[in-house]
Amino acid sequence: DIQMTQSPSTLSASVGDRVTITCRASQSISSWLAWYQQKPGKAPKLLIYKASNLESGVPSRFSGSGSGTEFTLTISSLQPDDFATYYCQHYNSYWTFGQGTKVEIK
Amino acid sequence: EVQLLESGGGLVQPGGSLRLSCAASGFTFSSYAMSWVRQAPGKGLEWVSTISDSGDSTYSADSLKGRFTISRDNSKNTLFLQMNSLRAEDTAVYYCASHYGVKSIAYYFDYWGRGTLVTVSS
Numbered sequence: 001d002i003q004m005t006q007s008p009s010t011l012s013a014s015v016g017d018r019v020t021i022t023c024r025a026s027q028s029i030s031s032w033l034a035w036y037q038q039k040p041g042k043a044p045k046l047l048i049y050k051a052s053n054l055e056s057g058v059p060s061r062f063s064g065s066g067s068g069t070e071f072t073l074t075i076s077s078l079q080p081d082d083f084a085t086y087y088c089q090h091y092n093s094y095w096t097f098g099q100g101t102k103v104e105i106k
Numbered sequence: 107e108v109q110l111l112e113s114g115g116g117l118v119q120p121g122g123s124l125r126l127s128c129a130a131s132g133f134t135f136s137s138y139a140m141s142w143v144r145q146a147p148g149k150g151l152e153w154v155s156t157i158s159d160s161g162d163s164t165y166s167a168d169s170l171k172g173r174f175t176i177s178r179d180n181s182k183n184t185l186f187l188q189m190n191s192l193r194a195e196d197t198a199v200y201y202c203a204s205h206y207g208v209k210s211i212a213y214y215f216d217y218w219g220r221g222t223l224v225t226v227s228s
Contacts, residue, residue, distance in 0.1 A: 001168070034214035036151075043201055043218035044143075044151065055216075087151055092212045094165065095141065095153040 002026050002090050006098035012106040019075040021101045023088035028068045032092035035064055035073045038100075039084045047086075048073065078103070108132040108217045110202050115222030122192050122226075128185040128202030128219055136160075136180035139205040141215060142187045144198035154200070155187065158211050192226045199223050 003026040013019050023033065031051040036044040046055045048064035051071055061076040075082055083105055088098040114126040128140070142154040155166040155176040164176050175188040185202050200222055203215035 038151075043220055044215075045218075046214065046216050049206070049214050089151075089214060091214045095156065095215075097143075097151040097153065100150040 002029060002093065002096055004088055004090055004096050004098040006086075006088055006101050008101060009099065010102045010104060012104050013078050014106045015078055015080060017078045017106075019078050019082075019103060021073045021086055021088075021103075023066075023071045023073070023098050025069045025071075025090060029090045029092070031067045032090055033064075033066070033071050034089045034091060035062075036087045036089065037082075037084045038087065044087065075103075108204065110204065110217060110219035112200065112202050112219045112222035115200065115224045117225045117227065118192055119228050120193060120226055123188070123190045124192065124224060126187040126189065126200055126202075126222060126224070128187075130183045130185065130202075130204070133204070133217075135178075135183040137208045139207075139211040139213075140176075140178060140185045141203050141205065142174075142176060142185075143201045143203055143215070143218075144196075145201070145221075146195070146198040149198075152198075156205075156211065157185070159209050163211065189224070192224075194226050197224060197226050 005024045033051045035048040038044040052064045063074045085100045085102045090096045109131045111129045141156040157164045157176045173191045177186045202219045204217045206213040206216040
């Protein structure tokens with residue numbers, strides 16, 4: 001089974017900061033990676049698919065990159081609405097989530 | 107507008123059974139694969155089970171050891187999850203989610219329901 005590992009688990013940042021979250025796969029997954037944002041008590045929301053494609057309606061400050069086993073989600077300038085937990089997900093060969101990265105206010 | 111509405115959650119005793127439903131609207135339900143994802147209190151997301159658009163193919167997490175069964179009724183635009191031999195560790199919010207891509211199972215989840223809480227406790 002493919003394992004997905006995110007780092008860090010928690011990230012403290014301020015409004016306006018550039019934030020980067022890393023997701024590593026236990027074996028190559030090409031670009032079959034999605035990123036989701038989840039706020040407390042809410043369902044996850046799709047942000048990025050196929051590693052670097054921005055879902056319609058998602059602000060352009062979000063971007064994704066990577067292929068193979070290492071991927072990143074970057075928020076170019078953190079906004080108040082962005083404090084949330086972020087999950088990566090491998091798809092195409094079963095579906096596996098990373099453990100999540102909580103972005104909290106510094 | 108795509109809507110997914112889960113129901114059927116509640117309190118159940120260990121060893122008991124529960125059937126979750128997910129009513130879909132706003133899209134051609136019979137053309138899309140569907141999945142269940144759960145989230146234990148304070149924990150991360152865990153994929154549970156997936157079913158193809160036609161219902162012919164199903165996949166489930168190994169950790170469930172065959173206790174859960176996913177199914178769908180395309181005539182009623184409804185997805186189901188039959189959960190048997192429930193354990194305390196099955197306590198979670200259960201979300202249904204639709205897959206991106208017509209008649210394609212191997213994709214990410216583009217729409218999610220709000221979830222239904224299942225609590226397994228005596």
